Amino acid sequence: MSCDGCSPASALDLDVSMAFQPIYDAVDERVWGYEALVRGVGGEGAAEVLAQVRPDQRYRFDQDCRVTAIELASRLFPDPEQLKLSINFMPNAVYEPSACLRATLRAADRHGFPLTSIMFEFTEDEQVADTEHLTGIIAEYRKRGFTTAIDDFGAGHAGLSLLVDFQPDLIKIDMLVIRGVDTDPARQAVVAGVVHMADALGITVLAEGIETEAEYLTLRGAGIRLFQGYWFARPAFEALPPPQNPR
Template identity: 40%
Template sequence: MQCSDCLPLAPIEDEGIVKIRRASPALASAIQAAGYALDAFKTGYEIPYDSREQLKAIMKLLEESEEMEQIAVCVTGAAISGLFERWVPLTQLKARVSNHTLVDIITNKEFCSYMQPIVDSTEQIIGFEFLLRPLPHGPEFQPQTLFEVARRSGLHSFLDRAARISAIESSARHLPEGIKRFVNFLPSSIYNPKYCLTHTFQTIQQKGLRPEDFVFEVVETEKIRDIDHLATIFSEYREHGVHVALDDVGSGYATLEVMSRLQPDYVKIDRGLISMCDQEPHKQTSIKEVVEKAGRFGGKVLAEGIERREEFQFCLDNGIELAQGYFFGRPEFEPPPRLFEI
């Protein structure tokens, strides 16, 4: 099984063909009346274009039609084989064209993985979280913006998978065996866990890495709409010997109810609760509740966003033995030298 998100991605070229499906003869006539050449094929029509401006004009014409919501579009260039045609709603194509700089970063995989240390109670590094960042000498972008553009362009599954692969490959280059590698994933990008995660498990195997060194964590930026689906994803990860984590527990969508239902191996407490936790009683109450409920199913609790010694000490005093934050180190392209000190 192979879905369109597993197929190669190509940038939209300055010359090519716009193909449309589910368009009526009336819309085809309107396109011709606007001065564009139009050829029919078995399931739709083809409209050649010879500039980016002409492509935008064709899209505007389609957008103004009453059939905008029903038609599917595909843009191909001279180098694209019909085997790899990617059909999308018009809104997604519009997002790709209007954000072409960021879309090119996605399609060309012009990004890398930085790593932020995770420490134990003695401040020894036991792992790293891998975070998507621009290449050292590549085009700049904000990760959150890149993922939002990917979502609106229909490329979020492609980007999420590519980011996971980047993290695994980076860990293979930089980290010794036994160091945990925390890798983010978007549940909505994994339609069928058995097939969508194939590339992830293959990369771990091909790099000669130990599955038990990996922890895949749910990204909090999207609402967890289908708990059963997420539980299925967790199960697939665990069947392959890797661990799972729930990020930002105590805030947003990662509620205590979700945590108790999923019972992740690692529970990462939201940085909003950790900030100034040594001074704010209501945060202390929430943190203690997370620790108590995670303890019921054996979840290891990790405090995110530690920036002060006092915050770390409060966490230690209340049963949290793993921590992450600027106090221990910022995300960097390579691990700090102290990782290799004896």
């Protein structure tokens, strides 16, 4: 299938690399996977990299990030069958879902990286006008065996309407919702509601941005299994940092 938007005409004039941050499974007490976070080849931060990407380069940037993440993970992961590689993608940079996956599939095949070990997450903070198109993307990704996730849940444009339109495999509660959750009854109530709703829909919950043991213990007590944040490990450039405070 062809894709009119998938043109290489707007080539990137920058190279990208990745940093990796662990996602910790508190039930199995092990690293569940790693999120790939875009960096410059010299370790420059995501904001500096993204500032150099023009609107007409979004598709190529999205594709290059996917391929780079898979290439690095294939070298770094001790056992790709046992870990998830979480890759961020831009829904507005995906034109025809099947065609836009070609580079991803080629990279996974070239490096022997299992498709079932790849999780694609899109941020709720990126406004998607065509929810039918987004639903089509998710359906195609699931058909290929990918895990799907909503990032920054609770801090973006769509809110609960995303879960009404479709149900991803996983939602990541935004750090602004859980910051200070150990001392804030309102945040605790919101988290409890999200966990209850996710359980009813068969969706796994991940709490991101954990910075203190108190936050972790409160969220663990609320029934959350997966965690990510500086309290466990900061992202490491082209490396896999082990979690520092597993419990």
